[in-house]
Amino acid sequence: MQKGIITVVGKDQVGIIAKVCTYLAAKQVNILDISQTIIQEYFNMMMIVELSSITDEFGTICEELDKLGAEIGVNIKLQHENIFNKMHRI
Template identity: 60%
Template structure:
């Protein structure tokens, strides 16, 4: 199984989760785990996804998610799980 970590951060607004999930479903990306919080009007989401059957390269998914984030006013980042873990090791 190939996994990625997707993070979404920004000012809360209606439809953030819907836009991200709609894109993922269209690319055949399976959501394995999702967590979201809103703190003082700021939205924060972390999602673990399975990209094994994804219809696009991970780099394309990452770029397109960033573009979606820009269009709705949030920052979206998608990284392969192994890169995320190495970057966030203590």
């Protein structure tokens, strides 16, 4: 199974989760796990997703998520799980 990690960070507002999840469903990205929190007025979400059935190139999805984030005022990043793990090793 090919997995990815999506992070979403920014000022909290209505509809962030809905917009991100709607986009992912349209691209056949399955959400395996999700965690979100709001600290004061800042929204932080992390998702583990399955990429095995995606309909577009990985790079295209990364770019479109970046654009979606800009539209809704948050920072959205998608990384392959193995890259994320290497970057966050202690």
